[in-house]
Amino acid sequence: MKGPPGEKKPIPKTARGATSARGRNRPRELAEALKDWIAENALQPGDRLPQEKELIERFKASRGTVREALKLLEAQDLVSIRTGPRGGAYVKDVSLERATELLGNYFFFKNITIHDIYALRIQLEPELAAGLVGVITEQDIDRLQQLMTRYDHPPQSQDEEREQRFAELAFHETLAGLCPNPVLSFACRFLIRLLKELTICHRIYERPQPELRAGGHSYQLRLLEALRKEDAEAARNAMDKHMRFARDLMEAQEAEVLRQFLR
Amino acid sequence: MKGPPGEKKPIPKTARGATSARGRNRPRELAEALKDWIAENALQPGDRLPQEKELIERFKASRGTVREALKLLEAQDLVSIRTGPRGGAYVKDVSLERATELLGNYFFFKNITIHDIYALRIQLEPELAAGLVGVITEQDIDRLQQLMTRYDHPPQSQDEEREQRFAELAFHETLAGLCPNPVLSFACRFLIRLLKELTICHRIYERPQPELRAGGHSYQLRLLEALRKEDAEAARNAMDKHMRFARDLMEAQEAEVLRQFLR
């Protein structure tokens, strides 16, 4: 089917190509071996792995293979690679960002709706709010109130409209960051990330939402008041109302946008 | 000290190495660019990416860089790479197992407690149960009831004790698998995985739990009844009671095990 094989490979002279070619010595295996090596030697976050040259000798692999294996570990956020003389691969704690990104990949092809996300937010954010009592400080609350000034007024432009939506989400991210329950904290932040990435949300955020902004602002004020009084149930209640209010408006907007889009 | 294998170096003529060196156009960036490219072109699972040669031209990178980027995507389970004609990088659905594993890495160094996990289960499992109404079939319910026969009787041995705990969790995993909300479904299954991996749970599962077994069994029966009647609120209520009951017992056991351990 293809072009005539007129051109032979004209490089037979040296023939010093691959040597071992031991079948399936894939980078993946090397990565697993490195992980085991890390565990065996009880390396802690911050410790440095041997440099490439030594890894090449120790594991009997080429530089490219070693590099790919290290990249694999970096992709899992188990190591971070720095350049320079003190460079190399360092054992690292898995970062929130990376974990979020990797989990986001799982939902990449799933069809997530606003309804799906708010079904969880309604359950989790009130619990989170209640759990903050006794943990959150006056300074934290002041910082949150400071954040709210970015959307305590009607937006002057479409850009500001969108910015205000993200500032509101940042409010909730900050709250989640204060939560002492690591799982709950992660879940709430991940839901916010999903919201940010939903393309339907981008369309919604472009539309004027005076009700959403004003309503959200007042619910958040009630929430902060409850937190100041260290009243867990009042905090839970305020957040519950806040979430249900937001869900209803967002779902209505979703339907509206879809209606326009399908027209 | 290099000691090449006898052969001379017959590559003097070309000898042109790196050219661009535009800052640090790392493989990471290429991987991100490829991800964007996948989204822009609306590639679906099963679709093939351009082959290495074309990617080299299109993104102006060397083969090694392209390969590392592809390996990065492969490590994230976004593509799978095959050799041979019609080979190349194929867009792939991220498997539940892999996503769970990667997220598990994030919580590996965090100190998760039973309380943390049940704080979420209490919120999410009732919601999941309610959402099953209208989706779950009679066959599904029959299958679940079949599953329950594995712990409808007191265990005869410590092995069976442990087996019954895992069978109960399998019941909840099956429920979660039926949930039409992908985020809620994942969350519930991930929480169960965390429970399974908690070392404290292993100790608890070794101890006799007649109350936990009998109580859980009866709550699950009530749940299935509600689902048969398609009564969402009754299902939610049954699951809520079930979770609170389990949490109280598990936390008591956790305290007990810790007390013994610290003695």
Place this chain on the structure above:
DNA sequence: AGATATTTGTTCGTATGTATT
């Protein structure tokens, strides 16, 4: 079943930029 073409997999050599000393 076997030959062939296509595509990735592996290794080597080399060049370059940069951060540390």
Place this chain on the structure above:
DNA sequence: TAATACATACGAACAAATATC
């Protein structure tokens, strides 16, 4: 400032795998 060590990147050749004829 110069030397050096190191990661980063490029290119070429060969090896292995595999679909197609």
